[in-house]
Amino acid sequence: MKTATLPPIRVAPDFRLELEGVLEHGESLSQFVENAVRTTVAKRKNQAEFVRRGIAAIEATKRDGGGIPAEAVIAKLEAKLAAARQAKAQRGQ
Numbered sequence: 001m002k003t004a005t006l007p008p009i010r011v012a013p014d015f016r017l018e019l020e021g022v023l024e025h026g027e028s029l030s031q032f033v034e035n036a037v038r039t040t041v042a043k044r045k046n047q048a049e050f051v052r053r054g055i056a057a058i059e060a061t062k063r064d065g066g067g068i069p070a071e072a073v074i075a076k077l078e079a080k081l082a083a084a085r086q087a088k089a090q091r092g093q
Contacts, residue, residue, distance in 0.1 A: 006037065 011019070023032055061067040
């Protein structure tokens with residue numbers, strides 16, 4: 001398979017100097033850019049898969065009638081927070 005090129009990008013001269021300053025020994029600017037692009041592509045794929053699984057889980061929970069309403073979870077958390085604040089206030093006296 002033939003390789004392809006990525007479009008060139010323009011950056012400010014001071015940013016290019018900063019970029020060149022973080023290159024590892026023997027690493028070219030092209031290698032750095034390719035690595036950055038590969039890392040970003042992988043991250044976005046992972047994010048999309050995470051969202052897909054989350055949506056599937058939400059749909060399954062709705063379909064199966066399970067789950068706990070958000071209001072109930074928030075009420076429990078607020079009660080725990082209030083208890084912690086009260087305990088802290090009592091220790092401070």
